[in-house]
Amino acid sequence: MSFTSRLSPRRLSSRRRTLAAASTAVVLAVTLAACGSSKDSDSSMPGMDHGSKPSASASSAGMNHDHGSMPGMDHGSMGDGLADTKDGYKLTSTATELPAGKETAYKFRIAGPDGKPVTAFAVDQTKRMHFYAVRADLTGFQHLHPSMADDGTWTADLAALEPGTWRTYASFTPDNGPGKGADFVLSRTVTVPGDAEKTPLPQATTSTEVDGYTVTVKGVLMAGMAHPATVSIGKDGKPVTDLQPYLDTYAHLTAFHEGDQAFAHLHPETKVEGDHGGPDLSFQAMLPKAGNWRMFLQFQTGGKLHTAALTLNVS
Missing domain, CATH: 2.60.40.10 (Immunoglobulins)
Known part of the structure; x- marks a missing residue:
C-alpha cells in the first residue's frame, strides 16, 4: 500500500491542495527581463x-x-x-x-x-x-x-x-x-501641450511588417501564466538568418497594456551565436493582465535597428 493511499480522505485532500498551490506558485514565478544605461x-x-x-x-x-x-x-x-x-x-x-x-x-x-x-x-x-x-x-x-x-x-x-x-x-x-x-x-x-488627437489602437493581429521584414508571433497568451511563444522573421518570403546581437540578444520586446499603460519586457531564450540569428526566436511569455497589449519588437540586421509594432490580445 502506498503512502498516499494510507492517508485519510481529509488529509489526502489537504495534501493535494498543498501540492496544487505549490505547482501554481512555480508557474507564476516564471516571469519577463529588465534593462540598465549609456548615452545612445x-x-x-x-x-x-x-x-x-x-x-x-x-x-x-x-x-x-x-x-x-x-x-x-x-x-x-x-x-x-x-x-x-x-x-x-x-x-x-x-x-x-x-x-x-x-x-x-x-x-x-x-x-x-x-x-x-x-x-x-x-x-x-x-x-x-x-x-x-x-x-x-x-x-x-x-x-x-x-x-x-x-x-x-x-x-x-x-x-x-x-x-x-x-x-x-x-x-x-x-x-x-x-x-x-x-x-x-x-x-x-x-x-x-497642444491639440492632442487620439489614434485608435490597431486591431489585434499576429503578423506585421517593418522595413520590408515580416514579423509573425505564434503562441496562445494567457494572463498571469507563462506560455511558450515564437517570433518568426522573414523577408521577401524567405526566412531571415542574419539577425545581429542587440543588447546581448537577438531581439528586445517591450509591451504596454491598453488603457493603463502597464509595462512588460521580454527577451528571447534563443542562444546568441554571432550575426546569424533567426528566423525563429523562442520566448517564455507571461503578461500579467488580460486585454490588448501593444508590442514593440526591436531587432538588428546589417547594423540597422528595426522596430516592429503589433497588437496582441491576451485572454
Whole structure:
C-alpha cells in the first residue's frame, strides 16, 4: 500500500491542495527581463503612428553581460511599472511639461531609500539604464539609453513628441544599497501641450511588417501564466538568418497594456551565436493582465535597428 493511499480522505485532500498551490506558485514565478544605461538611443518612433515609421539606426552596443536574468523572462519584482516609487526608490524629475514637435532633453534622477540620488547601477543587457516613452494611446514609442552625470542626473534625449499625455519609464538595477541586485521599473507622466488627437489602437493581429521584414508571433497568451511563444522573421518570403546581437540578444520586446499603460519586457531564450540569428526566436511569455497589449519588437540586421509594432490580445 502506498503512502498516499494510507492517508485519510481529509488529509489526502489537504495534501493535494498543498501540492496544487505549490505547482501554481512555480508557474507564476516564471516571469519577463529588465534593462540598465549609456548615452545612445536605440529606437524612437515619434509622432502619431503606432509603429509604422522607418526604424532608427542602431548604435554600437557594449559586450557586458546582464547580472543574472533568465532569458525570455521578465523579473516579477518589477511590477507593472505604473508607480514612481517602489521599495524606497523613487523616480524624480522637475519636468512636468515638454515641448511639442522638437527634440528635447528629459532629465531625471533615481532617489534611494535614504533620499539621496543613486549613482551606482548594475549593467543589464549592456546598459545601466533603459528609458522608455510612450503616449497614452500607445503611439510614439521611444527606447533610449540615457547618460548620467556625476550627481546622478540622467539625461534622455527624446525625439519630437506629439501633444498629449506621455508616460516615461526608467528600468534599472541598483548596484549597492538595500536594493542591490533588484530590478525596478518606475514611471511618471508628462504633458506635451497642444491639440492632442487620439489614434485608435490597431486591431489585434499576429503578423506585421517593418522595413520590408515580416514579423509573425505564434503562441496562445494567457494572463498571469507563462506560455511558450515564437517570433518568426522573414523577408521577401524567405526566412531571415542574419539577425545581429542587440543588447546581448537577438531581439528586445517591450509591451504596454491598453488603457493603463502597464509595462512588460521580454527577451528571447534563443542562444546568441554571432550575426546569424533567426528566423525563429523562442520566448517564455507571461503578461500579467488580460486585454490588448501593444508590442514593440526591436531587432538588428546589417547594423540597422528595426522596430516592429503589433497588437496582441491576451485572454
